[in-house]
Amino acid sequence: MDYRDTPEEAAFRADARAWFAEHTSADWTHVEDEQEQTRLRRQWHQNLYKAGYAGMAWPTEYGGLGLNAVYSAILAEEAVSTQAPQLPPYIGYMGAAIQAYGTEAQKRHFLPTMLSGEIAWCQGFSEPEAGSDIASLRTRAVLEGDEWVVNGQKMWTSGAHEADWCFLLVRTEPDLPKHKGITCLLTEMDRPGIEVRKIYLSNGIPETSEVFFDNVRIPASQMLGQRGDGWPIAMTTVSFERGPIEVGAVQRYEIVLEKIEQAAAERGLLGDPRIRSELALAYARGQALRLASLEELSARVSGVAAGEAGSLCKLLWSESEQALQALSLDVLGVDAWTGKEAEKMAEYFSARAVSVYGGTAQIQKNIVAQRILGMPR
């Protein structure tokens, strides 16, 4: 057990902190224009890459730094502390899938530009009829000559409206059992027949999209892996999902708690024993999230196959985050309803989605019960 940074980690953290302090623009969060936001995010991604802060755990042969996930976690912590935008999460898991299943040519072609931020990606997995049960997806692809012809609809395709390429799962063998008939295609988003519509979430922000495919023709050479490899590829991406520290959720929790404490102080609530207890409990829950995530991360870094332990951290995250945002509304009181603190209301609604995206809380509980506790199916 050692909760301190190693000398190497401490040096890396200090460098990253200084870099973020110098390069993060303070007005990031206040840009209203969506196209300008997209441009700034891309620029930021490219700046991070040039500074050596992208692909901490990627192999060096594909432009990464060949370090471990602890460095990804440190980077996320420092980024969140300066309110800098995060790197898009797909870099880790789509990159891992292309590394595992891509031809050498595909790896050389896609990985460097994905990492550098030159090409932005989105993930076309979920569909209106395929949410938690992703293997029942229906978007069809039929091979005509040396092209796949794709028809169907994807949903919850985050970043689709600003993506250049899509990592797409399609059904190619409708007669095979559902897990066996799926294939993975990589496609440009500007091919004729692709239409993107934004989905506004309950927080009022167009965080995600639906994507329609109408006779979209994709060269057969843009298939990842073999025909029918779609399900194992999807599982590779899922198993690569990062823990709450690496996505910055732990650091964000601590910052939000500090803001709630400030709000309570401004409203003269720090003498209220109930509010004091609630704030202390929120701190304890945040620590449980931080420390359990740190153990899960440490186990992964030490080569102990984690996998399912990620579901436990995800559940700790969604529960603590949602309780924290409920406390925020409690402390803000009437200001939350009258629009004086509209941003805080949006944050509350954002937290409701945490127990849905990346696998719902119910799916996570199934995984914990069946794969960790070994309860019968």
Place this chain on the structure above:
Amino acid sequence: VLAVYTDEQKMLDDAVRKFARDYGLNSPADLKVVDRAAGWKALSEMGIAGLRARESSGAPMASAVEIAIAVSALAERLVPLPLLGSALFPAELLALAQAPAERLSAVTEGRQSACILFDAELAEVADAGVQTAYSWDCQGAEFGLSITPSGSEYSVALHPITSTTDHKGADLTRAVSQVEVGAPVESYTLSAGNRERWLAFALTLLAADILGAMRGALNGAVEYSKVRIQYKVPIGSFQAVQHMCSEALVKITGTVGTVNYAAWCIDELSPAEALLAARTAKAYAVSVGRPVCETVMQVYGGLGQTWESIAHLYLRRVMVSTYLLGGLQSMLAGIADARLGVK
């Protein structure tokens, strides 16, 4: 950062678990037959109580992380031996108060039984003016320890115990007794920092105890759910039952993190930081401990409501560890004072 146990710590965990299989409880009926004297002797021989004896440099033989591992493993099997109350708590206090080596070794080697003197709420340590106090998790203790403020420091006093009346406490694995004590026969100075360190040590181990009890309780319920058949299938195949158990494991996972960190802090960080981490661990453990054990009783169904079931033993143990040295509100008040300032 690397928050994983060392190989030595894993070996200790295995060894204590093995011991706990022999001296722990499989049902309440075992309370009558478990050989406590043999168990205590075996535990002393394993040297668990002596892990916090001090080397000549003043450093403890083992870190508090090891102690928390052992305490948790014993609680997992409801081992009814008074390790915390009659050995670890008083020994650590004597060590931090720099009591004579002979005093300390008598306790760590199991030659003399001591206890902490608690107030009637079991929430505070009594002061030197005490005449009637409560002892916890020790039977037949020869002396009790009080803590009294003395200027900017504290004084630890050693009182002879003149009579003991056992209470029928909720926890059937550890005793609560009312004790009459005499005037102090010895006293030692305890710095304010070391008083915080002792409190951090005690609170962390109570959280470790709750953690182990939750684990043991859930393990039993999960195994039961795999063999109990209703509607021709194991009840563990029902999603309602699976989700109850998953939620319990999430709560246990959160507790593991806070307990390990609090234990590490005791030997590595300042007293104030260690105390905040300890209160955090205990607050978290307490906030989930009873709900987890109640869930376990529910998974066992009707059987879980019977006296013969082991389920209520876990819940009883958790409840007493919950209130000892302060329950949830007391822990949260301490955290709030540390983070928000005293109001």
